[in-house]
Amino acid sequence: MKLKIITHPNDILRKTSARVDDINAVQKLCSDMVDTMEQEKGIGLSAVQVGDLVRIIAIHKDADKSLEDHAVMINPKIFSKSKDMEEGEEGCLSIPNCEGIVKRAKKIKVRYTDVSGLEQKTKAVGLFARVIQHEIDHLDGILFIDKTEKLTKGF
Numbered sequence: 001m002k003l004k005i006i007t008h009p010n011d012i013l014r015k016t017s018a019r020v021d022d023i024n025a026v027q028k029l030c031s032d033m034v035d036t037m038e039q040e041k042g043i044g045l046s047a048v049q050v051g052d053l054v055r056i057i058a059i060h061k062d063a064d065k066s067l068e069d070h071a072v073m074i075n076p077k078i079f080s081k082s083k084d085m086e087e088g089e090e091g092c093l094s095i096p097n098c099e100g101i102v103k104r105a106k107k108i109k110v111r112y113t114d115v116s117g118l119e120q121k122t123k124a125v126g127l128f129a130r131v132i133q134h135e136i137d138h139l140d141g142i143l144f145i146d147k148t149e150k151l152t153k154g155f
């Protein structure tokens, strides 16, 4: 089921999301987030963007060739970041018609719980790493416009 995307400015987008303890309680939300991401043509989505302050992100399979399906990460935590940074253009479903250049770590390692409740670790490079960093920022109330060095579209 497609959910409504909350757009900036809205106070909820500035709040810190809470850890998920009960994986079963968020199954519906996870599948709705994937539906919403697909229908809105986003490459990633965080739960706060659909109004739920819990630490869940969805990443579209187009973000990385190695992904067979969309990745849903519950309680994602970056535990390693390359010093190597990369600039790239970002947009956000919550900030329509706006794009900007953001510098992010080129490679990261992330730990998370999957929808089956299993602990997972993933290495991400390039766009995949960028999308994960962007979505985890949402869980901490941070938007890409806070970090952009140059807006390339909008405002």
Ligand SMILES: [Zn+2]
Pocket: 091, 092, 093, 094, 134, 135, 138
């Ligand atoms: Zn976003």
